[in-house]
Amino acid sequence: MPQVRSLFLSDIHLGTRACQAERLLDFLREHPADNVFLIGDIVDFWAMRRGIHWSPAQNTFVQKILRRARHGERVVVIPGNHDEALRDYVDAAFGDIELAAEHVHVLADGRRFLLIHGDEFDQVTRHHRWVALLGDLAYDWLVRCNLIVSWVRRKLGIAGYWSLAGYAKRKVKKALQFVLDFEESVIHAARQRGLDGVICGHIHCAALREVGGLVYGNCGDWVDSCSALVEHADGRLEVVHWAQPAPAMSSQEPEEESRCAS
Template sequence: MPRVRTVFLSDIHLGTRACQADRLLDFLREHPADNLFLLGDIVDFWAMKRSIHWSRAQNTVVQKLLRRARHGERIMFIPGNHDEALRNYCGTSFGDIRVEREWVHEMADGKRFLLVHGDEYDQVTRHHRWVAVLGDVSYNLLVRINIWLSWMRRQLGVSGYWSLAGYAKRKIKTALQFIFDFEESVMHDARARGLDGVICGHIHWAAIRDMNGLTYVNCGDWVDSCTGIVEHLDGRLELVNWTASAASLEYNDSDEAEAPIGDGKALAGEM
């Protein structure tokens, strides 16, 4: 496959039923890279406190990441609020995957971007955790309903992908205002640091756009939108939407020879 310089992913939410690990594996197979940045909420410890769903495909995601790191790809993990316990290990490495609180990445064209998860710019998550947990459960419900809606659409022969959670975000004014406030806050910090932009996750709202001369980039998620960001060899950034690609993974990868991580049952999580 054509190699890209860097892949940016966030909000995979391993350990939940909503995690679309099959599609993520297809995406990773199609995008070999020199660098891979995991920008938080990779493992959903919040949801796993309620119950755990760890599928074979999710197991393979972990094994594939470890294998890519072992074979020389630089992989860095920047924890988010759902896997914040791993922030205690910033500056260390697990299986050649380095953990950092944040990072400044220099693109091939010389532009410098702040890499963060983004929850540190979310006033609700920082100061009203119970509201964040309530929002997590509500979003979780929408995603689970969306799984059934998607199945019904396929049975009826309706093509394309439609997101109930995304529709709700577009229609609910307070949700949109939260997103805009978040974006302004994270970009203000980038400008203060003299950087060219930010690449983050957290709000499950994929985007690449100019904001007053700086570039705002959000990776989206792998529970609803199935999106990632790639940096091409010339430094150009591209938003890749993988929802149009049907998951086609066959479990005959050599990664399967490695020891399993675990198994379990039920539930999901978000933001």
């Protein structure tokens, strides 16, 4: 099994039917690590107010993370907007798990990266919460529709995974502009702190590329794209897409842009 130095995961959305916990467990089995960073929206308290769906696989994920922490892996949780209730407990440790508002991680090659969920750079989430909640409902509807689309594709024998929500985001010009504005904002925050890059989540759009001399990384999500960032033993970062039941990897160099919610 590949041994990596760090795993960066975000937007798992435990507690929802859309969470693809089975694929996440497959990914974790193949990626033992020294550090596990859970960068926001791990548990979806917003959706759980409307109804809770907690599958055995989601329960197994929690148990696996706790076990990894007990066995010596460093586990750091950085809350996002969907699990913002955890922000009341930042700088505390729950057993072997650390809770932080943000974190500066030093890669094996010495580069320093800001780890942050990123919702504080989303102007809609910050200033128009009702719009964010409405968008969350619409996104949840698209994900539910995608379950039907996936079933039809399987019955027709069409291979591969296709995301309706990802397709909608790629087709909406304003959504694409929002992604660009978001990326620019988080890179600016990292530059102001004198860091070498940033790793975030929030927008469900996995990416790894160089922007103005800094590296922008986004973990993606475990609802649509089933993606994560990993740090190898030499400090090299890679985007991993785990969209198929069978392991399937794709990597990008920092100067290249990976696909969004594919």
